[in-house]
Amino acid sequence: MFENLTDRLEKSFKLIKGQGKITEINISETLKDVRKALLDADVSYKIAKTFCDDVKQKALGQDVLTAVRPEQMIVKIVHDELAALMGSDHSEINLKGHPGIVLVSGLQGSGKTTFCGKLALNCKSKKNLKVLLVAGDIYRPAAIDQLKVLGEQIGVTVYSEDGVKDAVAIAKNALSLAKKEGYSVVIVDTAGRLAVDQQMMNEIVAIQKAITPTETLFVVDAMTGQDAVETAKAFNDKLNYDGVVLTKMDGDTRGGAALSIKAVVGKPIKFISSGEKMEALDIFYPKRIADRILGMGDVVSFVEKAQEQFDEEEARQLHKKLVHDQFTITDFYQQIQQIKKMGNIKELASMIPGVGKAIKDIDIDNNSFKGIESIIQSMTLEEKNNPSIINGSRRKRIAAGSGTSIEEVNKLLKQFEQTRKVMKQVAGNPASKLMKKTHR
Helix, strand or coil: CCHHHHHHHHHHHHCCCCCCCCCHHHHHHHHHHHHHHHHHCCCCHHHHHHHHHHHHHHHHCCCCCCCCCHHHHHHHHHHHHHHHHCCCCCCCCCCCCCCEEEEEEECCCCCHHHHHHHHHHHHHHHHCCCEEEEEECCCCHHHHHHHHHHHHHHCCEEECCCCCCCHHHHHHHHHHHHHHHCCCEEEEEECCCCCCCHHHHHHHHHHHHHHCCCEEEEEEEHHHCHHHHHHHHHHHHHHCCCEEEEECCCCCCCCHHHHHHHHHHCCCEEEEECCCCCCCEEECCHHHHHHHHCCCCCHHHHHHHHHHHCCHHHHHHHHHHHHCCCCCHHHHHHHHHHHHHCCCHHHHHCCCCCHHHHHCCCCCCHHHHHHHHHHHHCCCHHHHHCHHHCCHHHHHHHHHHHCCCHHHHHHHHHHHHHHHHHHHHHHHCHHHHHHHHHCC
């Protein structure tokens, strides 16, 4: 996400590096390159020009402190302007009501149905709410089937009416059921088309009037760039929705939609979605996205994702094992599973400052763990708990059982030993103990 834009902006800032102060000449040269970077990211010319004009005005009006270099000042101003362009502060979804009603709109193929499932899981697992999903796409049977599969997968009830071709009636009936059975949130999936058409718009407007949702969201494929912005505008003119959801953020997206939608439509981006995993849904934080775009990482989001997966009691037990040198290969395997649950490995690593650039050309995905997992699964319980007993013949058996080589088994055992030593040092560090006490 935003990798090309990050690279281009970094090169732009180098133009002013080494300069004693910000001048009309060097700032104009730098911002000319910044404007090209934004245009390449599929940001409209008008927005890119306005953005650069605002940065220039603020930069020339700044008294650069002796402790701050001109390029550092420009990065700070660009960061603040990027955050402002995307909305500055994050915008919460409104789930208040008895029940709270979320109407989900968008074009066919934008990821609406998958988003409905993700939002339902988010409401259920993070907010402890009773959720009802409503299959309101009456034109595409596959959408109803998909929603039912997702509902079963995440343990959420799906309301549908087979053979009924009245989306408004389905939505109203679902709402009546939700009130009767005490559901906290109703999420209504709706029909989409390959392009904006009058029939589709009339239908979703009718649904909106019939159920008066507390939140209307527009789902858009981030990979479509400026087309996404134009479609968002067309929908907003009819629906006056509350917020935008950007999907497929893990694809080959240049970032133009994320940077432009708020400026063009005037509505906040509320969520970003990536991948097919139901957990892969994030609140959109403009300042954190600006951090990522400028290669500063996003440690806050990284820590939040970690906290979602690692429970406090598990962390205490792990700390105890590490201090007493009782960390086993079973524990090592469990840590891998926890990391995988956090999301895409490369995206997670890019949240750590300085790491994103270092790994941008390296292909990393969750399948990278498959070989390690196969080797560990081929070990006996005794071997996992006491790896020192793994001799030559055992290594040969483990390699054959996991479909790997003895060299790969040796490599894993070496990695485990190195990980164990490093983690023991960290666990025994006085700062670590102090942090542990403050969290009690």
